[in-house]
Amino acid sequence: MSVDREHVLRSAAALLTRKSTSTMDEVAKAAGISRATLHRLFAGRDALVRALEGLGIEECEAALTAARLGDGTAQEAVRRLVRELEPAAGLLAFLYTENQLFEGEEQNEGWARIDAAIAALFRRGQQSGEFRIDLTPAWLTEALYGLMASGAWAVSEGRVAPKDFKHMIVELLLGGALRREES
Amino acid sequence: MSVDREHVLRSAAALLTRKSTSTMDEVAKAAGISRATLHRLFAGRDALVRALEGLGIEECEAALTAARLGDGTAQEAVRRLVRELEPAAGLLAFLYTENQLFEGEEQNEGWARIDAAIAALFRRGQQSGEFRIDLTPAWLTEALYGLMASGAWAVSEGRVAPKDFKHMIVELLLGGALRREES
DNA sequence: ACCATATGAGACATCATTGTCTCATCCCAG
DNA sequence: CTGGGATGAGACAATGATGTCTCATATGGT
Numbered sequence: 001m002s003v004d005r006e007h008v009l010r011s012a013a014a015l016l017t018r019k020s021t022s023t024m025d026e027v028a029k030a031a032g033i034s035r036a037t038l039h040r041l042f043a044g045r046d047a048l049v050r051a052l053e054g055l056g057i058e059e060c061e062a063a064l065t066a067a068r069l070g071d072g073t074a075q076e077a078v079r080r081l082v083r084e085l086e087p088a089a090g091l092l093a094f095l096y097t098e099n100q101l102f103e104g105e106e107q108n109e110g111w112a113r114i115d116a117a118i119a120a121l122f123r124r125g126q127q128s129g130e131f132r133i134d135l136t137p138a139w140l141t142e143a144l145y146g147l148m149a150s151g152a153w154a155v156s157e158g159r160v161a162p163k164d165f166k167h168m169i170v171e172l173l174l175g176g177a178l179r180r181e182e183s
Numbered sequence: 184m185s186v187d188r189e190h191v192l193r194s195a196a197a198l199l200t201r202k203s204t205s206t207m208d209e210v211a212k213a214a215g216i217s218r219a220t221l222h223r224l225f226a227g228r229d230a231l232v233r234a235l236e237g238l239g240i241e242e243c244e245a246a247l248t249a250a251r252l253g254d255g256t257a258q259e260a261v262r263r264l265v266r267e268l269e270p271a272a273g274l275l276a277f278l279y280t281e282n283q284l285f286e287g288e289e290q291n292e293g294w295a296r297i298d299a300a301i302a303a304l305f306r307r308g309q310q311s312g313e314f315r316i317d318l319t320p321a322w323l324t325e326a327l328y329g330l331m332a333s334g335a336w337a338v339s340e341g342r343v344a345p346k347d348f349k350h351m352i353v354e355l356l357l358g359g360a361l362r363r364e365e366s
Numbered sequence: 367a368c369c370a371t372a373t374g375a376g377a378c379a380t381c382a383t384t385g386t387c388t389c390a391t392c393c394c395a396g
Numbered sequence: 397c398t399g400g401g402a403t404g405a406g407a408c409a410a411t412g413a414t415g416t417c418t419c420a421t422a423t424g425g426t
Contacts (some may be wrong), residue, residue, distance in 0.1 A: 018285065033374085034373065034375065039416085044415070107288070130361065131360045131362055139351045140345050150329025150330075153325075161319065163276075168318060168322045171318060172323070172326050174359050174361050175361055176361075177305070178358055178359075179314055179315045180363070181364060183194055186403080218405095219404065222384090290382070
């Protein structure tokens with residue numbers, strides 16, 4: 001009888017990824033429940049967004065764990081990270097832009113931890129000599145988010161094939177557009 | 184006596200870049216005029232956004248012209264393009280996310296022209312052998328927008344120094360994070 | 367079969383924003 | 397100095413979304 005809260009969260013994420021201004025009514029319809037039930041599950045729109053933020057943080061942290069950022073070369077770790085992050089890309093894109101709205105407000109500490117872990121990975125790559133040192137870890141982290149969001153939108157609008165998502169992001173982030181010498 | 188429409192547009196762009204959900208009242212205050220006058224200049228919020236879109240398109244096309252995309256190597260052209268685009272980065276970031284809201288609607292043909300010109304530049308770089316061919320021109324174009332938006336936000340939140348904006352974007356887009364062999 | 371509970375449908379007040387209007391005031395041109 | 401147009405301040409209704417409520421219905425467990 002009880003509605004699957006997880007399912008509601010997932011479909012809300014999917015809808016809000018496509019149209020970030022969807023109303024509670026649209027979110028409810030998309031989940032196949034009534035607005036009343038949606039309000040019983042989440043006290044309001046803010047609560048829903050915060051729940052989505054929690055879900056996003058959970059998925060990111062799961063991805064960080066699964067990617068074992070400390071293992072192997074930093075380059076390999078980045079590839080694993082993007083692979084693990086891919087299923088959450090749409091949600092991340094939504095939350096990424098949503099965060100731009102919070103002008104001064106403190107951001108969830110979960111994001112700070114995630115940012116720090118990813119920045120640490122890039123720093124490790126710099127210290128090992130794999131990554132260039134003229135691009136700061138903070139910027140590389142930001143760029144990873146930005147490329148994930150761009151990739152998610154490009155896929156959802158058919159400009160990039162879903163199967164190419166990971167390749168496009170990882171290759172651009174690591175290798176850039178320039179053709180490399182065959183070394 | 185007559186209010187400087189251009190100035191209003193600029194300050195609206197600056198405000199909406201930071202907080203994309205600002206109300207007409209906030210936009211008016213930011214421009215130093217009353218809401219009544221703002222409504223006299225722009226029939227409504229839609230008209231304001233469309234005017235901003237027009238401004239963004241103008242600035243992009245001016246940047247495309249100034250960057251002379253056909254001259255020299257494609258790499259040099261990309262560098263010039265980012266440099267010319269930098270002053271409009273905040274506005275572009277706003278419009279980029281704003282466009283995600285228009286689900287099915289036709290997008291302004293101006294963007295299609297701009298997209299085509301940038302994609303053509305990347306294609307030229309591929310044909311000349313400068314750029315790798317496994318990243319599609321459409322994706323490289325999308326990634327350029329995404330990195331510009333990420334860069335604009337990172338600067339506005341103090342995570343990246345304004346003077347590094349161009350370098351961070353161009354270097355990541357062209358060269359990627361990996362350290363290159365000293366060739 | 368029965369009861370408890372969850373759900374759906376919808377009414378309702380509230381709230382913020384928008385768009386329109388009026389009117390007083392200001393400022394520049396003549 | 398004066399008249400006319402532009403502006404600012406604010407009132408007002410309309411709109412759309414939200415949050416709360418009630419009640420009928422459906423569903424699931426006992």
